[in-house]
Amino acid sequence: MNRYPFWKYAIIVIALLIGSIYTLPNFFGEAPAVQVSAGKSSVKVDAAVQARVEQALKEANLTPEVLTLDNGSLKVRFDNTDNQLKAKDAIQHALVPDANDASYVVALNLLARSPAWLSALNASPMYLGLDLRGGVHFMLQVDMPAALTKKAESLAGDIRTGLREKNVRHSGISRNGQTIEVRFRDMATLEAAQRVIQDQFVDLQTTSAADGADFKLSATINPVAARRVQEQAIKQNITTLHNRINELGVAEPVIQQQGTDRIVVQLPGVQDTAKAKDILGRTATLEIRMVDDSAEARSAEIGSGPVPFGTERFLERSGQAVIVKKQVILTGENLTDAQPGFDSQSQEAAVHLTLDAKGARIFKDVTRESVGKRMAILLFEKGKGEVVTAPVIRSEIGGGRVQISGRMSTVEANDTALLLRAGSLAAPMEIIEERTIGPSLGAENIAKGFDSVTWGFVAVTAFMCVYYMLFGVFSSVALAVNLLLLVAVLSMLQATLTLPGMAAMALVLGMAIDANVLINERVREELRNGASPQSAIHAGYDRAWATILDSNVTTLIAGLALLAFGSGPVRGFAVVHCLGILTSMFSAVFFSRGLVNVWYGRQKKLQSVSIGTVWRA
Amino acid sequence: MEFFKIRKDIPFMKNAVVFNAISFVTFLAAVFFLFSRGLHLSVEFTGGTLMEVSYSQPADLNAVRNQIAKIGLTDVQVQNFGTARDVMIRMPAVKGQSSAQQSEQVLTALKEADATAQLRRTEFVGPQVGDELAADGLKALAFVVIGIMIYLAMRFEWKFAVAAIIANLHDVVIILGFFAFFQWEFSLPVLAAVLAVLGYSVNESVVIFDRIRENFRRYRKMNTVEIIDNAITSTISRTIITHGCTQLMVLSMLLFGGATLHYFALALTIGICFGIYSSVFVAAAIAMWLGIRREDLIKNPTKVAGDPDDENSGAVV
Numbered sequence: 001m002n003r004y005p006f007w008k009y010a011i012i013v014i015a016l017l018i019g020s021i022y023t024l025p026n027f028f029g030e031a032p033a034v035q036v037s038a039g040k041s042s043v044k045v046d047a048a049v050q051a052r053v054e055q056a057l058k059e060a061n062l063t064p065e066v067l068t069l070d071n072g073s074l075k076v077r078f079d080n081t082d083n084q085l086k087a088k089d090a091i092q093h094a095l096v097p098d099a100n101d102a103s104y105v106v107a108l109n110l111l112a113r114s115p116a117w118l119s120a121l122n123a124s125p126m127y128l129g130l131d132l133r134g135g136v137h138f139m140l141q142v143d144m145p146a147a148l149t150k151k152a153e154s155l156a157g158d159i160r161t162g163l164r165e166k167n168v169r170h171s172g173i174s175r176n177g178q179t180i181e182v183r184f185r186d187m188a189t190l191e192a193a194q195r196v197i198q199d200q201f202v203d204l205q206t207t208s209a210a211d212g213a214d215f216k217l218s219a220t221i222n223p224v225a226a227r228r229v230q231e232q233a234i235k236q237n238i239t240t241l242h243n244r245i246n247e248l249g250v251a252e253p254v255i256q257q258q259g260t261d262r263i264v265v266q267l268p269g270v271q272d273t274a275k276a277k278d279i280l281g282r283t284a285t286l287e288i289r290m291v292d293d294s295a296e297a298r299s300a301e302i303g304s305g306p307v308p309f310g311t312e313r314f315l316e317r318s319g320q321a322v323i324v325k326k327q328v329i330l331t332g333e334n335l336t337d338a339q340p341g342f343d344s345q346s347q348e349a350a351v352h353l354t355l356d357a358k359g360a361r362i363f364k365d366v367t368r369e370s371v372g373k374r375m376a377i378l379l380f381e382k383g384k385g386e387v388v389t390a391p392v393i394r395s396e397i398g399g400g401r402v403q404i405s406g407r408m409s410t411v412e413a414n415d416t417a418l419l420l421r422a423g424s425l426a427a428p429m430e431i432i433e434e435r436t437i438g439p440s441l442g443a444e445n446i447a448k449g450f451d452s453v454t455w456g457f458v459a460v461t462a463f464m465c466v467y468y469m470l471f472g473v474f475s476s477v478a479l480a481v482n483l484l485l486l487v488a489v490l491s492m493l494q495a496t497l498t499l500p501g502m503a504a505m506a507l508v509l510g511m512a513i514d515a516n517v518l519i520n521e522r523v524r525e526e527l528r529n530g531a532s533p534q535s536a537i538h539a540g541y542d543r544a545w546a547t548i549l550d551s552n553v554t555t556l557i558a559g560l561a562l563l564a565f566g567s568g569p570v571r572g573f574a575v576v577h578c579l580g581i582l583t584s585m586f587s588a589v590f591f592s593r594g595l596v597n598v599w600y601g602r603q604k605k606l607q608s609v610s611i612g613t614v615w616r617a
Numbered sequence: 618m619e620f621f622k623i624r625k626d627i628p629f630m631k632n633a634v635v636f637n638a639i640s641f642v643t644f645l646a647a648v649f650f651l652f653s654r655g656l657h658l659s660v661e662f663t664g665g666t667l668m669e670v671s672y673s674q675p676a677d678l679n680a681v682r683n684q685i686a687k688i689g690l691t692d693v694q695v696q697n698f699g700t701a702r703d704v705m706i707r708m709p710a711v712k713g714q715s716s717a718q719q720s721e722q723v724l725t726a727l728k729e730a731d732a733t734a735q736l737r738r739t740e741f742v743g744p745q746v747g748d749e750l751a752a753d754g755l756k757a758l759a760f761v762v763i764g765i766m767i768y769l770a771m772r773f774e775w776k777f778a779v780a781a782i783i784a785n786l787h788d789v790v791i792i793l794g795f796f797a798f799f800q801w802e803f804s805l806p807v808l809a810a811v812l813a814v815l816g817y818s819v820n821e822s823v824v825i826f827d828r829i830r831e832n833f834r835r836y837r838k839m840n841t842v843e844i845i846d847n848a849i850t851s852t853i854s855r856t857i858i859t860h861g862c863t864q865l866m867v868l869s870m871l872l873f874g875g876a877t878l879h880y881f882a883l884a885l886t887i888g889i890c891f892g893i894y895s896s897v898f899v900a901a902a903i904a905m906w907l908g909i910r911r912e913d914l915i916k917n918p919t920k921v922a923g924d925p926d927d928e929n930s931g932a933v934v
Contacts, residue, residue, distance in 0.1 A: 139746070432743030441669075441737045448875040456869030460862050467618045467858070500806045503870055503878050507885065510866030511817060514859040518824070521855040547827050550772060551820030557764040558816025562809055565757035567750065568661075573809040613619035 002537050002601035004594055012594050015485065015586070022488035025114040025125045031065065032084035033111035034091060035251045036104055037073040043103045045074050049095070056094035062087050066116070077111045084108060108269070109251030126491050129498035129572060132446050134439035135268040136276055140237075140429040142261045147233040148178045148226060154336040155201065156180045157357020159219070161399060162200050168193045171214065180204075180219045183211065190215045230260060237429060238263055244279050263429070269439070277431070286332030286420060289324045290366075291374035291390055297323040314378060316387040324376045324387070329366055334359025338420035340413040343405045349413040350405035351389075353420065360400025368396040377404075377420065389416055449502030456506045457483070460513055468520045470610035471596070475516035478592035482512050485583040490576065498572035508580030511555065515588035518544040520611060527614045533606040541593050548589060556581050621854035626846045629898065630905060636898035644787050647794020654797045659804035660707055662751055664744035666719050668706045673733035675701035684726045690719070699876030703737070710744060754808050761812055762786065765819050773826055774914060776907040781822040784900035788818055788891045795887050796880075806881040814888030817863075821856060821896035828852050829901070833911045841909065845901050856897065860889050 036053060038045050050069050053076065057064060064087070066077040076091075078084045088106055095104045112125050130137050156175045159182065163170055170193060171183045184190040194206055194217060203225035208217050221229065238255055241263065245253045254266040270276055291297075292311045299305035300313065301321050307313045311323050337354040355363055366375075376390040391404045408416070437445075461479060464472035486505065490497060523540030531539065559581060562574035600606055629636075660667040670676075681704055682695050690708055698705035708719060720739045727734040762782055769778035792811055796803050828848035836844060867889065871882040 141743070141745070430743070431741070433746050434739065434741035436736070436739045438735075438737045444875070445877065448873060448878070451873035452866075452870040452878065455873055456866035459865040459869060463862065463865065499877055500809060500881070503806070503874065503881055506866045506870055507813065507863070510863035513862045514820075517855055517859045517862065521858070525851070547824055550823045550827065553768060554765050554819040554823060555813075555816040557768065558761045558812050561757040561760040561764065562812055564760065565753040566805075566809065567753065569805045570809045573806065573813075577813065615619055615622050 002534055002597045004597050004601075008590075009594060009598075012591055015591075016481065019481070019485045019488040021118070021121060022123050022491045023484055025112055025118050025123050026487060026491060028113040028115075028125070030110040030125075031077050031079065031113045032081045033075050033077040033109045034084060034088045035073055035075050035107050035109040036091060036095065037107075039103050039105045039246045045069070045072050045104070049104070050074055052094055053091055056090045057087060060086060060090035062090065066111075068119075075109070075111055077113075105246050105249055107249040107251040124491065124494065126487065126497045127494045128442075128446075129496045129501070130266055130268060130435065130442075131437050131499050131569075132442050132449075132497065133268055134437050134442035135266065136270045137267075137433070137435040138265040138277075138280065138431055139258070139433035140263045140265065140280070141432045142234055142237055142263065143428045143430065144230050144233065144261050145178070146428055147229055148221060149175075150336065151221060151229045152178045152180055154354070154356040155204065155219075155221070157360060157400065159197060159201065160357060161360070162196055163193055166192075166196050168196060178220060182217045182219070184215045184217065187215055190217050193217055234261065234263065241265060241280060262432075277434075280431075286335060287328050287378045287380065287385075288330040289326070289328055289376050289378060290370065291376050292323045292325055293373060312385075314376070314385050314387045316390065322376055322387045322390050324378065324390075329375070330355070330359050330362060334362075335420065338417045340410070340417040343403065346405070348405045349408045349410045350403050351408075351413050351417045351420070353402040353404065355400035355402065357400065360398065363400065363402065364396060364398040367393050371395060379420075388420060445499045449499055449505075453483075453502060453506045453509070457509060460510065464513065464516070467612055469612045470599075471520050471523070472612070474592050474595045474599075475513065475520065475588075477595060478516060478587045479509060479513060481591050482580070482584050482587035483509060485587060486576070486580050489579050489583060493579075495575050495579075496572060497576070498569060500569045500573035501576040504573045504576035505580065508577055508584065512580065512584035512588055514551065515544070515548045515584065516592060518547055519589075519592070523609070523611055524614050527609070527611070533609045534600070537596060537600060537609065541589070541596075545589060548585070552581050552585060620857070623850055623853070626843070626850045627853075628846055629849050630842045630845050630902065633898070633902035633905065636894075637902055640787060640895065640899050643791055643794075647791045647797070650794050650797040651790070654800065656793065656797055656803045657800045659802050660740055660742050661805050662747045662803070663709070664742050664747040665707060665709045667708075667740040668720055668723060669698055669703060669737040669739075670706065670724070670727060671703045671735050671737050672731060673702070674731075676704045676731075678704065680730065681706070681727065684730050685723055688722055688726050690723070703876075710741075750805065757808075757812055758789075758815075761815050765816070769819075769823070769826075772823075773830065774909070776909050776913065777822075777826050777904055780900045780904035780907060781819050781826070783903055784822060784895040785815055785818045785892070787899065788888060788895050789815055791891050792884055792887050796884070801880050801883065804880065806878070807884045810881045810884040810888065814885060814892060818888065818892030818896055821860075821892055822900040824852055824855065825849060825896060825901055826904070829904075829909070830914045833914050837911075841905060845905055849897055849901060853897070856893060860893050864889050 036045055036049065047069070050067070053074060054067070057076070062078070062083055064076045065079055066075075068075050076087060078087060085108075088108060092106045096106060112119070114123065114125070152175055156173055159180060160173050163173075163182075168189055169185075170189070171185055173180065173182050175181070182193060184193065190208055194208065197204055197206055197217075197219060201219070203221055204219040205222040206217055206219045208215065210216070234257055238257060241255050242253075245255065245265070245267070250267045250270055252268055254264065254268075256264045258264045265280065267276060292308060294308065296305060296308045297311060300307045300311075300323050303321070307323060310327075311325050313321055313323055316322055334356050335353060336356050337352075339352050341350055341352050342348065343350045370393055372393065374390050374392050377388045378385045379388050380386075389404055404416070457479070461472075461476035464475045464479075466472065468475060483505070486508070519540050522544045523536050526536035526539045527533065556578060559574055559578040562570055563578060566574050600609060676697070678695050678697065682693070685693050685695070685706065690711070692709050694707040696705055697703065706723065708723070711719060720736075720741070724734070724736055766778040766782050769781055789811055792814065793803075795801070796807070801807075825848055828851060829845055832839065832844040832848050836847070839847070864886065867882050867885045870878050871886065874882060
């Protein structure tokens with residue numbers, strides 16, 4: 001009666017095997033490594049880069065343990081930190097000759113020391129949270145009202161142009177917060193304007209009202225468009241943050257959107273928070289100036305003459321020098337958007353810029369006067385300017401929509417648009433949460449968590465073995481299997497393990513033993529009531545199951561609530577808690593029953609079971 | 618080995634009024650302290666900056682306080698954290714000054730006085746996050762309470778659901794009362810512990826209710842009080858051993874987990890102790906007073922698996 005069919009044993013063996021394989025990487029520890037990843041969207045880390053790195057290492061007389069290329073990043077593992085640092089310098093020297101223009105990010109990292117066959121199975125160690133490995137965590141809040149206000153401002157300009165084109169006379173357009181207000185003398189013009197706005201501006205919704213003797217038309221950004229503006233703003237800010245963080249040389253930065261208006265940035269291993277914050281909060285500025293095409297400037301460009309008075313010399317991204325006038329025509333503030341795209345006629349790659357009303361007016365005047373001349377778009381970061389692009393003006397450009405095209409690949413167009421957007425964050429951001437954990441504290445936290453789990457485990461198993469004898473041993477083995485499976489699942493999912501997560505691990509082990517206590521007590525009770533050993537075991541497991549299920553479901557409800565509403569440390573706790581409850585159902589009931597079946601199941605004439613004292617009333 | 622050789626059912630319910638009076642008094646005391654003293658909320662909830670600084674020598678807290686006062690920061694709390702060499706500094710958020718500036722200012726001042734001062738960790742939380750965390754915590758609590766009540770109402774009956782939730786919410790209030798009375802720091806991990814305790818002690822009540830249901834089926838001649846007494850007596854051994862095992866784990870966290878896990882483990886310890894008390898003495902008594910009857914649990918005998926007289930049917934412990 002206490003036998004499992006073959007397939008049940010097979011499931012147990014397979015589960016144990018998979019569990020062991022995925023738990024294994026956690027025992028190998030980590031080795032120092034150098035990681036190379038792309039610093040710009042236009043460069044790729046590929047076999048060619050790998051060859052260059054190998055060459056550089058050979059020249060420096062360094063032999064890496066492992067060199068792998070995956071997911072666009074190259075990881076080179078070394079046996080000690082000394083070689084790691086030397087290798088970093090060598091690679092840096094070979095790949096990034098100019099530190100100010102880094103195409104590649106060369107960073108120090110730690111890599112699992114697990115053997116290749118484990119990595120081939122995608123088995124990697126648990127992903128440690130910042131509180132266990134040290135690093136910086138920021139949560140930034142994007143100021144969405146500011147993004148919407150900016151959008152409203154540019155729409156107000158567009159409405160002004162639109163109404164002028166259709167000859168609708170208004171007596172003033174103003175922006176009040178995120179609402180655009182247009183005044184009219186009579187109702188008929190208001191209705192005409194309303195039609196224009198409804199036709200041309202799908203993003204706006206309008207309401208009209210009498211305002212004293214005047215008529216007022218209020219236009220607000222409709223919810224769908226507002227959501228789109230917010231999504232774009234947050235995406236743009238994330239892109240900008242990516243670019244800036246690349247400069248820090250962090251191996252595995254995490255930049256994630258959280259909710260609708262927040263960005264979480266985690267930089268493992270970074271200790272210099274001041275620098276990190278400086279870089280995150282930095283604003284690059286964009287300037288549009290005219291290029292000096294005079295003969296003196298030409299000679300200055302090729303380096304054979306002095307830079308003329310009133311001009312400055314900047315380098316293009318290709319390294320080509322450009323002499324630009326000091327007078328600034330427009331700044332990034334007037335630029336509302338920059339998108340890569342294609343020229344509608346020639347199908348060439350192009351970048352489309354959108355200017356706000358003020359910018360459009362100035363731009364129109366300037367372009368009218370300077371057809372055939374060149375203008376330069378400069379990006380200033382850290383006080384250093386760079387020419388993003390310097391196109392020739394072909395004709396007068398009105399309406400605030402500018403297209404830059406010619407001699408550009410699609411990738412370059414993407415890159416340029418990104419740089420132009422990076423010139424200003426779409427909306428201001430504010431750090432609303434910040435955590436820094438030193439590396440020594442991280443290591444201590446691991447040790448503390450590990451000790452808690454170990455000693456708790458030892459104490460519980462010792463008690464179980466003494467109190468329930470052989471059944472206690474079975475329970476203890478089941479508990480160990482629970483721990484094994486839990487670690488395996490965490491490693492497989494690459495869920496982030498934090499200190500509260502380790503606490504949850506200890507707690508879940510303490511709770512999981514409940515199932516075995518229920519079973520063992522029930523078996524004892526059956527024996528006490530005079531049941532035969534085999535039927536007592538059978539009844540014990542069968543009848544305890546409903547209770548175990550009930551109690552686990554209630555605990556799981558609490559765990560899910562924490563998962564749904566928790567943030568930060570609470571979520572780390574909840575993930576492990578929930579997973580632990582699920583694995584405990586398998587190990588405490590299904591697996592321990594398997595053990596008992598193997599041990600006792602075949603003995604037809606079983607006289608007694610080793611489950612501690614069974615007293616008789 | 619066997620700790621529990623109980624030959625006769627213990628008359629728990631005879632003294633139900635006394636047990637509940639004790640519970641009620643503890644509960645009132647907890648509520649009183651919650652209101653009079655309030656919770657000592659961590660930076661996560663209040664917003665502000667927290668710094669952990671370690672020295673090579675045991676730190677002089679007064680000197681640290683003076684140095685911080687010198688740079689013009691007020692309302693700053695300085696205390697030891699874990700060991701005598703580690704100092705924890707909590708500062709409220711100051712308008713017009715970023716947390717980075719604040720923490721750097723403080724660290725420079727401390728380093729001037731003692732060059733061995735080393736920053737181990739900083740934490741800054743803006744006020745808007747704090748409010749949200751408090752709101753999310755309450756939402757989570759509501760979710761747990763409602764979820765568990767629905768589940769119990771489905772598995773048993775509404776009277777059991779109400780009894781279990783009252784008994785276990787009273788545990789939660791008592792834990793909070795302890796934190797208010799001793800002014801222990803109430804942080805996010807403590808909140809997680811409190812909610813975990815809620816789920817954990819409800820399952821204690823579930824085990825007893827399961828047995829009550831089984832007894833109703835099995836012993837048709839017993840009255841409700843006898844049935845409850847029998848159910849509690851026959852599960853008491855499992856209750857104590859399970860909680861003892863969980864407590865061993867928690868104790869290990871208390872001893873080895875360091876300062877970060879200290880209050881977390883403490884909340885669990887209180888939760889486990891009162892969890893036993895409330896499940897055994899309070900939940901069953903409330904269910905009794907709500908008037909549970911045999912007919913509530915065995916509504917339609919044909920639908921219950923097997924024969925209600927068959928002592929092998931249904932869930933038992």
